[in-house]
Amino acid sequence: MSTPLTLKIEGMHCDGCVRRVTAALAKVEGVEVKAVQVGRAEVSFDAAKAAPEAIAAAVTKIGFAAALES
Ligand code: 9UX
Numbered sequence: 001m002s003t004p005l006t007l008k009i010e011g012m013h014c015d016g017c018v019r020r021v022t023a024a025l026a027k028v029e030g031v032e033v034k035a036v037q038v039g040r041a042e043v044s045f046d047a048a049k050a051a052p053e054a055i056a057a058a059v060t061k062i063g064f065a066a067a068l069e070s
Pocket of ligand 1: 013016
């Protein structure tokens with residue numbers, strides 16, 4: 001079962017950022033990256049393996065501010 005999640009991300013400026021965020025999200029177990037663009041990432045996740053806060057934290061850890069879109 002997979003749940004959609006959108007993150008709003010501050011501090012992204014270019015395609016390099018898109019690649020960095022994509023790579024960080026792809027490393028989180030249980031996360032499937034759907035689409036990443038400057039300022040925004042869409043994923044789906046397996047709630048048994050990953051929590052939204054931990055997914056956002058993977059982005060924060062590489063230097064971007066990430067918020068869960070409500
Ligand atoms: Mo682009 Mo982003 O030069 O972390 S890679 S601004």
